[in-house]
Amino acid sequence: MGFSCGIIGLPNVGKSTIFNALTAAGAAASNYPFCTIEPNVGVVPVPDERLWNLAKLLGKENVVPTTLEFRDIAGLVEGAHEGKGRGNQFLDDIRNADVLAHVVRCFRDPDVVHVDGVLNPTREIDVVEAELVFSDLELLERRISKLKKMAKFQERSLQQELSIAEELMEALEEGRPLRSLPLGERHKRLATSLGLLTVKPLFYVANAGEEELQGKGELVEKVREKAEKDSAPCVVICGKLEAELLDLSQEERAEFLNEYGLESSGLERVVLVGYRLLDLITFYTIVGRELRAWTVKAGTLAPKAAGKIHSDMERGFVKAEVIPYDSFVQAGSLAKARDQGLVRLEGRDYVIQDGDIVTFRFTS
Ligand SMILES: Nc1nc2c(ncn2[C@@H]2O[C@H](COP(=O)(O)OP(=O)(O)OP(=O)(O)O)[C@@H](O)[C@H]2O)c(=O)[nH]1
Ligand SMILES: [Mg+2]
Secondary structure, three states: OOEEEEEEOOOOHHHHHHHHHHHHHHHHHHHOOEEEOOOOOEEEEEOOOOHHHHHHHHHEEEOOOOOOEEHHHHOOOOOHHHHOOHHHHHHHHHOOOOEEEEEEEEEOOOOOOOOOOOOOOOHHHHHHHHHHHHHHHHHHHHHHHHHHHHHHOOOHHHHHHHHHHHHHHHHHHOOHHHHHHOOOOHHHHHHHOOOOOOOOOEEEEEEEEHOOOOOOOHHHHHHHHHHHHOOOOEEEEHHHHHHHHOOOOOHHHHHHHHHOOOOOHHHHHHHHHHHHHOOOOEEEEEEEEEEEEEEEEEEOOOHHHHHHHOOHHHOOOOEEEOOOOEHHHHHHHHHHHOOOOOEEOOOOOOOOOEEEEEEEEEEE
């Protein structure tokens, strides 16, 4: 199962423009068939410098990056939780995402209609946030009233759930999204099992006009302030420009970014920030001519990681040969790394680490 990033925001803020640029860039950057699965769902490679370094060291041409799925979700309007706009359909789409990219319009373009007529990033962010909070409140209210009836039977686990639900409710009533709270495991589990939206990690994407691209404009600054207050990451991007950049060759693009004083394209930063927020790690496998990156949640045990590749490998797991990325680069090749004793043999209780290069041994 892959991980999914939902692109949310008010109507006409540039969500589809960014989504299209993301998927088109993904398709252009690699010969692997990254693509649009449905009109609004696309799979995008995760930029990974280590992977390309390894490819160079190993002389591998068949390189498969790990991926993140993006979902372009319809624009949300005030009152969505009461069924306005696409209402509940919209909220259900968000429920399917593991992480949210909240796009905020920071470009002034009189040709593009704005819902309120005036750009006000702070207010616009609040409108979207409020809808998510309302939706969570409704779900919690329903659950709480059910629990109250059931808890009459004095079952301990139900009473515990009730008190956790009431704590979550209290925070939401103060307008605080659940992701902003230091939630314990049980609170997180309940929020997730109820499909609450404000518990999902979220980052902001300030869709700037070309004049604000370097992040100095007042509109972008507003988004930044809000992001900082929430301890959420913020990526500044110009959706329209990114889409246009796709027509350039790789060299021309690099030159262009350089001119604007930007290190990597905004699209790459969007993918990376989303990926990092999910608390994922990347490990690598080298099989025959193929070098491949894989994604697992931090804390995943070796057999489970093997299962990402094939269920037989999890079932028949024997050992994992592991070498950390840095040691590998130092040694320069797998053979040398073995000679220098840098390759470790790990068993089924080994926790896969970010950057591990792994060869699984299994019986079939
Ligand atoms: N000037 C400018 N226009 C942009 C930019 N990004 C998007 N647009 C334009 O804004 C309009 C709306 O963009 P979309 O990407 O369709 O917006 P959306 O958020 O998907 O809208 P909904 O799906 O209706 O919620 C289009 O005409 C885009 O060309 C930008 O960075 N600068
Ligand atoms: Mg759209």
